Amino acid sequence: MARKTGSHSNITGPLVRSAAIRLFARYGYAAVSMRQIAAEVGVQAGALYLYTPDKQTLLFDLMREHLENLLDAWAAEDKPQAPLARLEHFCRFHIPYHLDRPDSVFIAYMELRNLEPENFREIERLRRRYEDELGQILQAGHDSGVFKVPDNRLATMAIIAMLTGVNTWYQEGGRLTRERITRIYWNMVRRAVGA
Numbered sequence: 545m546a547r548k549t550g551s552h553s554n555i556t557g558p559l560v561r562s563a564a565i566r567l568f569a570r571y572g573y574a575a576v577s578m579r580q581i582a583a584e585v586g587v588q589a590g591a592l593y594l595y596t597p598d599k600q601t602l603l604f605d606l607m608r609e610h611l612e613n614l615l616d617a618w619a620a621e622d623k624p625q626a627p628l629a630r631l632e633h634f635c636r637f638h639i640p641y642h643l644d645r646p647d648s649v650f651i652a653y654m655e656l657r658n659l660e661p662e663n664f665r666e667i668e669r670l671r672r673r674y675e676d677e678l679g680q681i682l683q684a685g686h687d688s689g690v691f692k693v694p695d696n697r698l699a700t701m702a703i704i705a706m707l708t709g710v711n712t713w714y715q716e717g718g719r720l721t722r723e724r725i726t727r728i729y730w731n732m733v734r735r736a737v738g739a
Contacts, residue, residue: 559585560595561609564602569647573603573658603655604663610648611670617641618677627685628739634678635730638707640722649711675700685737692738703733 563584567576578599582589596602621637624630642649652667659667679700685691693699707729714725 556585556587556591557595560592560602561606565606565647565651568603568606568655569650573599573651573655600658600660600663603651604659604667606648607652607655607659607667608670610645610652611667611674614641615670615674618674627681627688627690628734630681631678631685631691631733631737631739632730634681635707635733636726638704639710639726639729642708642711643714643722646711649708653708675704678703682737685739690739699737703736706732706736 560581563581564576567580567584576599578592579589581602582592585592596605618637621633623633652671656664656667679696682691682693682696682699682703686693686696710725710729720728
């Protein structure tokens with residue numbers, strides 16, 4: 545099918561991804577059709593296949609892009625070396641980064657069940673890379689006697705779940721500012737690792 549008059553791949557492609565993120569986050573992957581995404585963008589359904597081979601690939605690409613961007617952003621951070629300072633830095637990075645991307649975060653966590661096995665393995669690999677960043681901080685803190693963590697992997701998963709959980713209830717302009725929330729969460733994490 546021909547591209548809609550006036551559309552350009554460098555404009556329409558991002559619009560397709562943006563519409564898919566909004567719709568998947570609002571209604572769930574299974575409930576959203578390619579036709580709905582096309583209508584949201586303002587193109588014919590067949591035109592979507594110029595930008596993605598199918599809905600599964602679109603979901604996978606959105607999740608992969610989110611996780612790769614997260615890993616790149618963390619890698620670009622100027623991180624302190626001391627484990628306690630590095631853990632605080634991780635907390636202060638994680639919360640605002642995720643609050644700025646609520647729909648992508650929701651999809652990355654809630655739509656794993658809809659990935660085909662090969663896609664699931666790749667997304668899990670990327671997630672594990674990010675989790676391992678925190679795990680290494682906790683291990684360094686444990687090894688140096690700064691943290692008391694009886695199970696590194698469990699602590700890693702618990703901390704990430706707690707920090708990411710802010711996305712489920714936070715509303716801009718609410719009672720607590722982002723900075724206040726981040727400070728409170730950092731203090732809870734610090735106590736959770738016995739520091």
